[in-house]
């Protein structure tokens with residue numbers, strides 16, 4: 001725990017703060033919420049008998065869409081007397097099912113939407129900061145105050161000094177207002193906190209932003225640093241894998257230092273030495289080429305740079321990789337051969353486990369190369385270039401031309417700065433320095449919590465230093481507590497929603513999904529669309545938002561697919577266009593050469609950076625080092641520490657709901673009544689010499705900082721590597737801020753050098769701190 005006091009949850013009280021505050025004074029906390037008017041909890045049921053019984057009452061079942069991980073899983077919400085009382089998935093929904101005729105389900109976070117909506121910790125009314133204090137305000141006051149401050153900010157500093165931190169706005173009017181009309185040109189966010197190395201390398205090699213597997217049609221699946229049985233973008237992912245296992249007798253291999261639920265379901269678990277994934281991938285490539293198992297037709301006709309790749313893997317034998325990865329050479333050989341023989345119905349699929357490494361870009365490049373080598377690109381049962389349908393732009397439909405105020409902005413250039421020399425815009429970890437240099441002076445976001453994503457302490461200081469902070473959010477957290485204006489957003493079930501996409505259980509169909517508000521907004525909250533429309537009107541931009549309601553705005557978006565919003569919301573989802581596999585045979589790859597690129601030499605920006613870093617543009621082994629690719633362990637800091645994500649708590653808008661935390665603790669046999677935070681998972685081989693037992697409080701010390709949390713001695717993490725779950729501690733959404741915020745160990749220099757992605761691996765030492773963590 002930190003010294004920061006918990007936010008008040010009683011209506012009419014301001015949130016509380018304390019500790020290191022430069023400009024702002026936070027109110028002392030009032031007693032905990034007396035008026036927890038909300039009805040928490042819900043009788044969740046997917047039992048058909050119960051559902052049928054409910055249908056015989058006058059209860060109404062309406063559609064919703066879960067948006068926590070942006071997957072839009074379709075919900076069927078039971079509403080009684082204006083109150084949502086139950087919630088389940090929608091049969092056949094592209095994200096919430098495994099296909100048509102399949103019962104739709106939601107993950108535990110999706111189900112927790114009810115608890116989230118009725119959570120007493122929600123922000124219930126607008127707040128504005130006056131005389132250093134955050135005070136409750138009417139909507140009129142808050143909108144007027146924000147409009148005035150935004151105008152004043154632009155006059156004094158220029159709109160380009162306002163940072164848009166990428167969150168999860170439920171409406172695109174956030175960006176339209178702040179970027180295009182107001183002129184806030186800098187956006188930072190998920191690209192450098194989630195998937196940069198993985199998606200950038202894929203984008204430059206394969207030409208699509210991201211690949212997704214065609215799970216259910218696959219015969220060999222390598223979950224590489226990913227845990228799709230627990231962390232996914234909708235139930236279609238685990239369902240697809242289970243279908244592939246059942247129907248295609250597919251092999252499942254998990255490569256992960258942690259024994260995850262996916263590892264439990266796998267034929268093989270390779271508990272790899274962390275950050276050595278590139279060496280393993282290159283050795284697999286070596287075997288596949290040596291055995292003549294690669295796809296010659298694809299390589300010859302559809303790839304660029306194969307020779308450079310072949311040269312780089314020539315001496316990368318499984319025996320060489322065994323030394324580095326701690327994976328048996330024979331096992332490497334078997335997996336490589338099994339994967340190649342199953343190809344093209346095979347996929348090696350990395351995600352954040354690879355992206356969070358300082359050498360993640362090179363590791364991801366070597367893994368993607370395997371997919372190119374066996375020709376499973378955009379193939380049935382391989383990777384899939386999913387497409388979404390194009391929706392109409394309501395502004396264009398009405399002939400309203402939006403300005404592009406951000407385009408002429410004079411943006412700072414930090415090309416020579418060591419931690420900002422990467423290719424992709426600005427890094428999350430660099431924002432505090434940009435504030436210090438005076439290049440960012442304001443902040444606006446929609447449902448986001450950047451201090452939990454890296455460089456925490458500096459981020460907290462930077463937020464305190466900013467001249468104007470505006471947030472649209474539903475919960476008190478490290479950012480909303482520091483804001484000048486807090487607009488309380490409605491939860492998803494209190495507002496309309498429209499989503500569209502491709503990646504789903506329908507690998508050859510695009511889809512749209514929609515829902516109306518299931519219940520009226522609680523307390524004095526408003527849907528985000530209404531907030532931006534009212535703010536725009538107050539700022540004199542009313543002409544850009546002529547729609548009377550959000551439903552009307554969304555209705556015009558659907559013009560392109562010839563459906564009305566009400567019609568779609570009534571049926572939850574619709575499949576739209578159909579498209580085939582191997583689209584590159586018609587369209588080529590969207591890369592510099594029009595081919596799948598093993599070697600990224602044709603990408604000028606990457607080639608220049610690779611030259612500066614002294615590395616190959618082709619896949620190669622790049623071990624961690626203390627200068628560029630992440631810190632190494634040594635005698636002083638011998639253990640590698642990573643914070644991992646679990647579905648119940650960490651992803652998206654990780655409101656640490658008591659129910660979710662309880663579930664997490666349950667898994668490790670811990671009691672929620674005693675402790676509500678995260679545990680440090682440590683292998684007995686590391687715990688024993690340190691005299692650490694489960695429940696002991698331990699101190700995790702890195703070169704930059706230290707945190708304390710209770711130990712859980714556990715075989716499920718490999719020796720030499722320790723892990724805990726992200727989403728707890730200082731600045732989190734948990735009202736008690738219980739547990740430890742792992743990202744307080746993180747600093748500006750912890751970034752992957754190509755994408756600027758936050759590196760979440762820290763060399764540490766662990767010692768017994770004294771005390772009982774329950």
Ligand code: SF4
Pocket residue numbers: 066067068069070071072073095106107108109110111232233234235
């Ligand atoms: S996967 Fe879970 S959290 Fe993500 S949208 Fe679906 S139900 Fe919600």
